[in-house]
Amino acid sequence: MTVIHKTAQDWRVTPNLVDYEKTCATFDWAAAPNLCAEMGPGLCNIAYAAVDRHAHGPTASRTALRFVSESDGDTGLSVRGLSYGELGLLARKFTDVLRSLDVHKGDRVFTLLGRCPELYVAILGALRNGSVVSPLFSAFGPEPVATRLSIGEADVLITTKAQYRKKIAGIRDQLPSLRHVFVIDDHDDDSGAQTMGFWPRMDAAGDDAPIEPTTADDPALLHFTSGTTGTPKGALHVHGAVTMHYVTGRYALDLHEDDVYWCTADPGWVTGMSYGVIAPLLHGVTSIVDEGDFDAERWYRILESQGVTVWYTAPTAIRMLIKAGAELAAGSRFPRLRFVASVGEPLNAEAVWWGKRVLGLPIHDNWWQTETGGIMIANTPAFDIKPGSMGRPLPGVHATIVHRRDDGAVEVIDTPGVEGELALKPGWPSMFRGYLHQEERYRKTFADGLYLTGDMAKRDDDGRFWFVGRADDVIKSAGHLIGPFEVENALTDHPAVAEAAVIGVPDPTVGEVVKAFVTLKDGYQPDDALQRDLMAHARKRLGAAVAPKTIAFADSLPHTRSGKIMRRLLKARELGLPEGDTSTIETTGSASATAVTR
Ligand code: ATP
Numbered sequence: 214m215t216v217i218h219k220t221a222q223d224w225r226v227t228p229n230l231v232d233y234e235k236t237c238a239t240f241d242w243a244a245a246p247n248l249c250a251e252m253g254p255g256l257c258n259i260a261y262a263a264v265d266r267h268a269h270g271p272t273a274s275r276t277a278l279r280f281v282s283e284s285d286g287d288t289g290l291s292v293r294g295l296s297y298g299e300l301g302l303l304a305r306k307f308t309d310v311l312r313s314l315d316v317h318k319g320d321r322v323f324t325l326l327g328r329c330p331e332l333y334v335a336i337l338g339a340l341r342n343g344s345v346v347s348p349l350f351s352a353f354g355p356e357p358v359a360t361r362l363s364i365g366e367a368d369v370l371i372t373t374k375a376q377y378r379k380k381i382a383g384i385r386d387q388l389p390s391l392r393h394v395f396v397i398d399d400h401d402d403d404s405g406a407q408t409m410g411f412w413p414r415m416d417a418a419g420d421d422a423p424i425e426p427t428t429a430d431d432p433a434l435l436h437f438t439s440g441t442t443g444t445p446k447g448a449l450h451v452h453g454a455v456t457m458h459y460v461t462g463r464y465a466l467d468l469h470e471d472d473v474y475w476c477t478a479d480p481g482w483v484t485g486m487s488y489g490v491i492a493p494l495l496h497g498v499t500s501i502v503d504e505g506d507f508d509a510e511r512w513y514r515i516l517e518s519q520g521v522t523v524w525y526t527a528p529t530a531i532r533m534l535i536k537a538g539a540e541l542a543a544g545s546r547f548p549r550l551r552f553v554a555s556v557g558e559p560l561n562a563e564a565v566w567w568g569k570r571v572l573g574l575p576i577h578d579n580w581w582q583t584e585t586g587g588i589m590i591a592n593t594p595a596f597d598i599k600p601g602s603m604g605r606p607l608p609g610v611h612a613t614i615v616h617r618r619d620d621g622a623v624e625v626i627d628t629p630g631v632e633g634e635l636a637l638k639p640g641w642p643s644m645f646r647g648y649l650h651q652e653e654r655y656r657k658t659f660a661d662g663l664y665l666t667g668d669m670a671k672r673d674d675d676g677r678f679w680f681v682g683r684a685d686d687v688i689k690s691a692g693h694l695i696g697p698f699e700v701e702n703a704l705t706d707h708p709a710v711a712e713a714a715v716i717g718v719p720d721p722t723v724g725e726v727v728k729a730f731v732t733l734k735d736g737y738q739p740d741d742a743l744q745r746d747l748m749a750h751a752r753k754r755l756g757a758a759v760a761p762k763t764i765a766f767a768d769s770l771p772h773t774r775s776g777k778i779m780r781r782l783l784k785a786r787e788l789g790l791p792e793g794d795t796s797t798i799e800t801t802g803s804a805s806a807t808a809v810t811r
């Protein structure tokens with residue numbers, strides 16, 4: 214096992230988490246900082262902690278959000294900033310706008326916007342109002358948008374004229390709960406219209422709307438899961454989650470107040486909300502918001518020219534940068550970059566090493582889900598990395614491996630190296646409070662006081678967790694359980710392979726056999742010689758029982774719009790079965806633009 218060792222020389226600043234054992238042993242959620250203390254006893258609101266709290270202190274004049282526009286042309290990147298004070302003022306105004314329209318606590322406010330200033334203002338203003346915010350990814354087609362607005366019983370939507378015309382106008386009469394639609398690019402008088410201008414209302418609004426006195430248990434956010442394993446679920450989160458966002462921003466992302474931080478995830482996904490909007494504001498850092506889509510050259514330029522210090526991205530994005538070739542990065546220098554983390558999918562060992570070679574820093578994998586609301590297991594700056602491992606549970610998080618028994622109970626597996634389902638002991642503050650309209654399904658995720666994640670993993674003897682695969686994707690072959698990640702990890706270690714996805718195909722003799730789909734890096738040809746070479750490489754690394762029986766070359770692999778490989782779709786196509794819910798599929802072919810923005 215090759216380990217990336219860290220010493221104090223690797224730190225540019227002293228990490229927030231240095232003594233892991235001691236911090237874990239003494240950690241208590243009840244003793245975590247109460248960022249909303251000044252709201253009054255028992256009160257808690259995410260937006261209070263994110264912006265109101267900074268309104269009058271030294272942070273007020275600091276840049277909260279630095280937007281990098283899409284239209285950078287040849288002249289370099291065009292950038293505009295919004296200070297904490299300005300953001301707070303705009304959020305207060307939007308709270309006032311909502312109240313003037315009789316939108317109150319518990320009402321559902323949806324956004325369907327790109328990563329523009331209005332998105333952040335709407336989210337924060339609605340949270341201040343006590344409304345439940347549900348951000349929709351702007352590249353969703355009409356159907357996923359309609360389904361989510363309808364399931365979520367949206368009262369309010371903030372969008373653009375074009376989005377409205379394309380996705381909402383035709384189905385407006387099927388959304389009886391939808392009372393108000395704001396369009397951010399309409400400046401006309403809206404009397405009698407189906408939509409109203411966002412900015413005219415903002416201009417007329419008062420700027421001192423008080424914050425709603427919400428408590429930690431009041432609902433704040435409705436996030437839909439990625440739909441990787443089936444129909445997306447609506448997970449409800451509460452204001453109390455803010456403590457988790459703060460603590461994990463501190464320990465897992467190592468935020469310090471002078472950081473320039475870039476989370477590439479779109480706020481339409483939980484990562485983009487928890488760590489693209491909330492956590493950085495809690496820590497008073499400056500966030501980069503890229504309004505454009507993925508482009509390898511541009512991304513290197515942003516990292517360099519904006520002086521990004523902490524970068525949080527996703528494996529798909531990293532694999533796309535790898536595919537684009539190291540030469541592209543050669544012209545850029547990242548002297549200020551000090552920490553890089555990734556989430557959303559298994560991070561193959563090769564990607565961790567690529568970071569070290571090309572960015573000068575290894576990539577730190579971390580694991581969590583829409584349901585958990587915040588990072589659970591992580592590689593953090595002070596500690597050695599075993600590439601391919603997700604890291605260790607953060608302070609305050611208790612993770613374990615279990616086997617489900619037929620009677621519905623679970624057996625806790627204490628032996629290192631044994632695979633089973635990853636389970637968590639509830640108690641962290643951002644745990645979801647329910648799947649919308651799916652009470653039974655929510656209940657079934659718990660057994661014997663544990664939350665069952667649906668992911669298979671194992672723990673090693675120094676407490677690191679290793680992802681095996683989603684329970685639905687694990688392959689059963691000749692009595693072995695084969696985790697797709699192990700096979701994919703071995704394949705992506707081959708220099709020709711850009712991305713790999715592995716499924717089980719039914720076989721009369723052994724139950725299932727392993728089939729792999731691979732995409733190639735630029736400059737490699739999908740021919741017989743390469744196929745033989747890949748087979749030999751996989752057998753040598755994995756042994757004949759685990760190595761794929763078939764390796765197919767693909768131009769692209771199906772991804773969700775949040776960047777995850779949809780193995781269930783590869784399997785359905787392979788077996789000629791119905792494709793199931795494809796509402797979140799990335800439709801532009803390969804892992805492109807929007808696929809990396811989880
Ligand atoms: P759905 O629940 O609708 O099928 P989803 O599970 O992909 O979609 P998310 O909540 O966005 O929706 O993703 C969480 C899942 O992503 C985790 O349960 C896990 O399977 C995967 N994941 C996240 N981070 C990692 C990681 N670091 N390593 C491996 N897998 C990860």
Ligand code: MG
Pocket residue numbers: 438442582667
């Ligand atoms: Mg899931």
